[in-house]
Amino acid sequence: MNSVILGKNEDRRIKKGHLWIFSNEIKSVEGSPENGELVRILDAKRNYLGTGFYNKNSLISVRFISKQKEVDLTQLFKSRILNAFAYRKKVYPNRESFRLIFSESDLIPGLIIDKYNNSYALQVYSAGIEKNINVIVDILKKELGAKNIFTKNEEYFRRLEGLPVEDYVYAGEMEKEIIDDGSIKYEIDFSDSHKTGFYFDQCDNRQYAGRFCNGFEALDCFCNSGGFGLHAAYNKCKSITFVDSSAREIERAEHNFKLNSFAAESSFIVDDVFDFLNKKIEEGKKYDVVIIDPPAFAKNKKNLPAAIKGYEKLNGLAMNVLKDGGVLFTSSCSYHLRDYEFINVINNAANKNGRYARIIYFNHASLDHPRLTSMEETVYLKFAGVILA
Template sequence: MIDFSRDGRVNITYNSRQASCQTPDNKIIPMKDVKLKKTKRLLSGHLWVFSNEIASRLSGYEPGEMVNLLDRQGNFLGRGYINPRSLITIRLLTRRKQEINRRFLTERISDAIKYREDVLGDTSSCRLVFGEADLLPGIIVDKYNDLLAVQLLTAGAERLKDKVIDVLARLLNPSAVVMRNDSAFRTIEGLPEEKYVAMGEVKEMPLIREGDSRILVDVLEGQKTGFFLDQRENRLAFSTLVKGGTGLDLFSYSGAWAVHIARKGARVIAVDSSSRAVEMISRNAAINGLSERIEPVCADVFDFLDAERSEGRRYDFIVLDPPAFVKSKANLKQAIRGYRAINANAVAILKRGGFLATSSCSHHLTLEAFLEVIQYAARVNQRYLRIVELRSQGRDHPVLATMPETRYLKCAFIQVI
């Protein structure tokens, strides 16, 4: 068994802000036991227990209830929360006999913050808590200046809501906490999709800094928590390959890729199917003094690429940063067809020597399958492609080595030769 016990304690200095908590920390809550018939995954360091690995009958357990995990012999394996309605039935929180209270959450969240401070330096805007990778399954916290956007994706995380908000308030003293619980993952857990301001007030969109650029973040109506922080390091890296010219930023969202590239002297056509996104592209271009170099276009990217190819246009660089086409393994084949189509068309309209940044943000699409998409694009266009660099999500989205599901983002920089 891997020993995941933690040495030492984190010393915390609290500020004067107070928040409510459902359960006092000094109250010991009795926990039910759950016996497992399969323990290999858990003992290998994974944090999930699937329904077919459980020996106990699941009737009588409430969604989000804390439970003790035992093997067939009754040996203690850890504590987590259960949801009998979900295929991922238990998510492990600790391998120790410790209370899951405010002190526990303070230590875990403090560890997550310290990690970002160590590896990023500038933590003004970043992902502060990344679920399982920070040993806090189902909990996402993004920081945009002094505003926090929080996602609680599971029934167990939802039960910890008041404590999580309380700890974040004490540690970070945010101006506002926005709950972005409008993810479809919550539906699977039997939870409503919702978004609201849980604390403070959002008077205006945060204007964050990314490298030398400034980007507006729509925390109330934007996708995910308002911005795609996981691509930050990739955006900055790809912009160093661009030496002027004209190119495309496809599935542009708020135009962050376009802004970084345009700062290098290039002209960028930023395409997105959402009129709201196109408005954000225009605003971010203006904020950075790049309105003359960035042309926002509202169009379906598949149709746009088909038209550009038909008209024989050629570009010096292209960014492909699509949403997750693969929501589950069941639609993997259909999604691969989509990835193949956009990548093949992108390669077709790149000039020789041109660069492509292409990504997939679904963990269901493996790295091998992602590389096969690139090979397909080269093969059908009868062009040689040089893989300049293979990248993943940023450092604020770390990967738990024993949970491959936490590595989801694939990003490749490619050159046509």
Template sequence: MRVRVSSKGATRLLAHHPWVYRSDVLEGPDQPGLYPVVSSRGVMGLALYNPNSEISVRVFSFKDAGRPQEVLLENLRQALRRRKEAIAQEPQGAFRLVHAEGDLVPALILDYYAGHGVMQVGSAALEPLTPELVQVIRAEIPLQSLLAKNEQKTRSLEGLPLEVKPLLGPVPDTVMVREGSIVYRVDLMGGQKTGAFIDQRDNRIRLQAYRGETALDVFSYHGSFALHLARNFKQVTAVDSSAAALQRAGENAQANGLSNITFREANAFEFLREEERRKAQYDLIVLDPPAFAKGRRDIERAYAAYKEINLRAMKLLPSGGLLATASCSHHLSEPLFYQMLAEAASDAHRTVRVVEKRGQGWDHPVLLNVPETQYLKFALLEIL
């Protein structure tokens, strides 16, 4: 059995973009599975296929070589082996072991938290292979436990149930993770995503290079940026709208022996406006908001929201102050992100220098052919 795609779908695959939408599938099996993909040009590759999904084809190999399942599992092995040295160096750390399309294992996310794994499967074609995936993972990575945290809404689009269940060993509710010079607790069962936002790990560690009197961490969640800043700033303020998140942030501060973080439960937009009214100033501000743009139709609204918080933050920084600002919205492209920052600087009447352009960690690989794999933008800016 095989999947036949239109000339439009074939053009995408020839450019080595792995997705073909349902409207560009001419014929295919009735059931999800792993199949060769063909067009009038011949064999295009091997893919996960679901006739009921909007993204019906997710290619994991652009070669017609080997049995599809064996090729997919070999891609998984290679992804895990690329992370082995990092785990050996920091076994108590947190890393992404598999980054879906970025590692040529579509629809699979696997994160490592101090010896414990959390996995998310997002395709009906991949779900039946879960036992084989677990077998490969166990053979390559020493894990005390492995949790399937399959509660992402996109599973519903694949006709899959939302569920959280252990796949290996007794899974603890929480685990303590080391990140550079700090530690923080990860809620494996109830935390957002797989438990924590490890794509910002390297950016958080980077900020330990800076020192000053006051720092502000907005959209703080569990305080990960604030913890790093508190090492070298006399006073840090962590702001989040979730009382539960701030409670965990406070526990993380205690675990690190840090008493110089003030926690504020507040709406970020209102907080920044109030700080501007009272003419507050900070030496460094971090803005790490959630994805304001969930889809293309959200771009205009999200652009305005990003501009608003960045404009307010720029007004709270003195000359020489630093703004560390991020967007995890894929649909807000990097050019749009920096255009937004330029407009915010202009409206704030500030001269702003780009110190560094950064992004997601090395363990969240980007495929140049697949812009969707580059989602995190992170800018270090200096107010002149």
């Protein structure tokens, strides 16, 4: 097996449990490893640290996979996938759809697997996983009875790894699925959906927010396929307004609303959320519950200052359409925005409106998105329930 030798003191993060080795941390490479090949990882004194997948085309040159010198990838992947599945069934015993593998958090760096009944949507962002994808596919079929297995990759991350951007169907086909999150049914059309098809990371937060909606008027901004608003309807809200700039997502939200046969008064609006909120402020319209779940404003650290301004503006607008005694549920999926910065966003938005903000609930992603304590990169979603005073 070829070897990667780290520079002096460049082993510190790895010894603390981090799973990435960056190209500038490598002193030398012994042999001529191919992209996706396993390599031994040695410190500057040539002490053995572990084994990982090598990729000379990536800024993340090695993804740590095992502390063992001899690695049976079939057994390793099988063990970790089945352990991940067992955990998900403990926390979601009545669900057949959830995030099965959350990459580094489940100790399979560069792989995401979302389970939709017997359909499995994969995102592959590691040359090592790409090289061994058939092993993963065989495990899903033999051990979990997978019928359909396909990729739903994001082009940006594939290009970072120097991997082809095309998606692949490894078993079955990309057929529609009707899933449920424990309460709500959703139709998933993989042919034109975002990400892998559904945002499982907000499932627990949707359940929580729904509790506050009984008998009240609710507003779901950036509604996507309807998740938060559908939970408001499930909890017997008086009315729910869905807003998204995408006509396709509004169409999905309305379809899912009908799929669940909800009785609440509802409206489905295609509009820019900032524009919509400004119009409601001019009209003097207010809601008992306001939910804002925007896309990431900070794709990288360089964009963070502008993103913070955007989040403050958005939260301020949302606060201005909130009734006295109402609850604002706000979130950010920007990894580069840390928890304390998100709380500052909420506080600054409240201050500019002459109010105090009290956080009654703070959470990250759902239980099928565990956090690896040695990697802050595994935490990205922030979600807060806020009452103004």
